[in-house]
Ligand SMILES: Nc1nc2c(ncn2[C@@H]2O[C@H](COP(=O)(O)OP(=O)(O)OP(=O)(O)O)[C@@H](O)[C@H]2O)c(=O)[nH]1
């Protein structure tokens with residue numbers, strides 16, 4: 435996982451915490467004891483996510499995230515390192531930073547990525563330190579509206595696709611800002627988003643979009659419940675919580691979807707990460723939005739509480755969540771829009787982690803639920819069954835590819851278009867020409883029209 439900017443680092447770190455909880459490890463003391471436990475986890479996870487350097491401690495096997503935290507501003511990554519020193523145990527190897535933000539300017543970020551990161555740090559070496567064998571895929575979380583995350587992620591995925599030979603799969607996890615709430619400059623953000631989308635169209639194999647508006651709404655609605663669920667942010671030094679606190683609940687919700695996404699190929703499934711490449715390759719728009727059931731993942735998945743209360747982790751439990759409206763699309767879009775404006779070729783990829791049978795009967799139940807919300811034909815649904823550990827919670831995350839997201843993005847694109855004249859000098863100074871911007875704008879509009 436390569437995390438870019440404040441938001442990317444926040445989301446990525448929270449998703450890692452979740453991944454560890456899923457395998458029963460304590461994120462603050464992420465070790466496994468003994469061979470039996472190790473083989474159990476390895477069997478479920480493969481070695482894709484976690485690695486076990488041999489000479490770490492005695493008898494205990496550490497779990498090390500294959501996560502690189504990258505930002506111009508050193509603070510975010512350093513904080514995560516400080517609060518989870520045993521998790522990010524490879525220290526500096528997990529972090530690349532510069533010396534101060536990109537002022538919400540995508541063009542400045544791109545130039546500085548080249549000057550301060552790609553030429554100063556040996557990217558290949560840094561990645562190799564976290565992954566001794568060639569990386570088969572990158573998950574790339576970031577905010578699309580800011581400066582650093584948006585531009586660095588763009589530069590990075592371009593670099594991986596054009597300048598390396600490994601054919602790694604790239605999955606981008608891009609977050610749209612909530613205008614009028616987030617500390618973001620509307621016009622500049624619109625331009626940043628267009629440039630970033632253009633790079634995702636060109637270089638990402640699987641683009642998943644989230645929106646802060648929806649995440650914030652859900653975090654408010656489920657505030658009480660979320661307050662009781664620990665987050666990576668709780669373990670930050672108290673005086674440094676500022677700047678993160680607002681995002682705590684939001685990131686917890688998104689992290690669960692991200693960890694389901696990772697589990698769909700990291701655990702032993704019939705689905706490889708590269709399969710996502712084929713899924714969206716010919717689609718327009720080449721983007722997916724996550725639909726999560728349930729919205730909130732319990733912390734104590736490893737206790738027997740759920741089971742002793744007679745609640746099973748099976749498909750029935752998922753249906754119960756649906757009835758209680760404990761499910762949500764993590765993208766700002768009206769449900770009726772989705773039903774009415776979706777296209778005949780809309781499709782979805784359902785990641786299914788349930789205990790017990792997921793056979794004809796259970797599949798039919800899920801198909802009916804999906805049909806009820808979207809106009810998706812049976813033949814355009816993919817089901818990926820993820821192995822579930824003993825007392826793990828049932829979870830279904832459905833990645834939906836629908837034309838209905840078009841209007842939302844086109845609104846932002848037209849804002850970018852009318853704002854360009856006022857920004858062209860400032861962005862031009864950092865090497866983004868009017869020609870390049872206009873070309874990107876055209877591609878984005880074409881993609882979402
Ligand atoms: N959900 C969520 N949103 C965040 C988080 N951190 C920042 N954001 C949002 O992301 C957008 C700004 O991106 P940042 O990640 O702060 O910016 P950056 O990538 O560090 O780039 P600079 O502008 O150079 O600092 C705004 O819409 C913020 O509200 C986070 O942890 N979670």
Ligand SMILES: [Mg+2]
Nearest residue numbers: 440507535582
């Ligand atoms: Mg920043």
